[in-house]
Amino acid sequence: MKKLTLSTLALIVSASTMAVSGHVNAYQAESNQASEQTDNVEQKFQSYVEQLRKEALEQGYTQDTLDRAFAKVKYYQRAVELDKNQPEFKLTLDTYLPRAVPDWKAQKAVEKYQEHKELLDEIGEKYGVQPRFIVALWGIETNFGSYTGGFDVVSALTTLAFDGRREAFFKKQLWQALTIIQDGHIDPEQMKGSWAGAMGQTQFMPSSFMSYAVDYDNDGKKDIWNSYGDVFASAANYLSSVGWRDDVTWGRQVQLPEQFDTSLAGLDTKKGLAEWQKLGITRMDGSPLPQRDDIEASVVIPDDKEGRVYLAYANYDALMRWNRSHYFVAAVGYLSDRIRFPR
Secondary structure, eight states: OOOOOHHHHHHHHHHHHHHHHHHHHHHHHHHHHHHHHHHHHHHHHHHHHHHHHHHHHHTTOOHHHHHHHTTTOOOOHHHHHHHHOOOOOOOOHHHHHHHHSOHHHHHHHHHHHHHTHHHHHHHHHHHTOOHHHHHHHHHHHHTTTTOOOOEEHHHHHHHHHHHOTTHHHHHHHHHHHHHHHHTTSSOGGGOEEOTTOOBTTTTBOHHHHHHHOOOTTOSSOOOTTTOHHHHHHHHHHHHHHTTOOTTSOSEEEEEOOTTOOGGGOSTTOOEEHHHHHHTTOEETTSOOOOOOTTOEEEEEOSSOTTSOOEEEOHHHHHHHHHOOOHHHHHHHHHHHHHHHSOO
């Protein structure tokens, strides 16, 4: 075996040191560049905030409102990343529903329904919305108020407006968030929500808050963060305002005949239950559909004919106004059924 001389060893150590040094220098250069880019974004963001403040003053917001709302405004890189890379779930309803509505959540929904039954019944009667749907929405949106999001809403909306891809939309939401603050419904530091600015236990965007939030407990604030009365009534008011019916359910899972024409599927096609039955659609157990002439429904196939298929009633359409996702609506409907028929 050939021995290394001291001079050869020194050359090897020197080369290794130079290589390591090169890597370190490259890393430091990249790090410095990233830091400069971050500083540049922060400077541009703060300039944008100043521009927004001037514009808001011109629109009639008070200096006090703006000072409070923007006192700790910050740029959320995470909000931009989430907005650009919203996940596409490669699931079917059969795999999604057990995740969205596990047994523990269904049990908790029944417990919450019983805990707030008097208040829920009162609100349900006033707005014409079955209480089980209020609880189901509450459970799916924020796990019954236990997770409403930790983002500062003003910062999140300002960040997404600054990002520029949907500036007009997020600026509109920001102005309405400022109105909510100026009207005294919530202090800015308590105005927490999702990365996109959805707020409180109902996860209302500011525009939905302005249109549908309710001060049910009459304390002068529409508090969808802390007041059960305001939370439940706001959800019920939303549903009532978009065509909810309290005399029907949301829909039902059905069986299609072998040769069903799938071009008839979709919420734009409405037929009476008798018409769908003539086309061979039955309940899951093969029995006839309900004999009601006052119900029109659509066939909804979220995955394919081999997966779950629903007859969607008017309340399905109302839930789609809340969140335009068939999976979301199916989860809310499924949880409402678990409350109605606890196991």
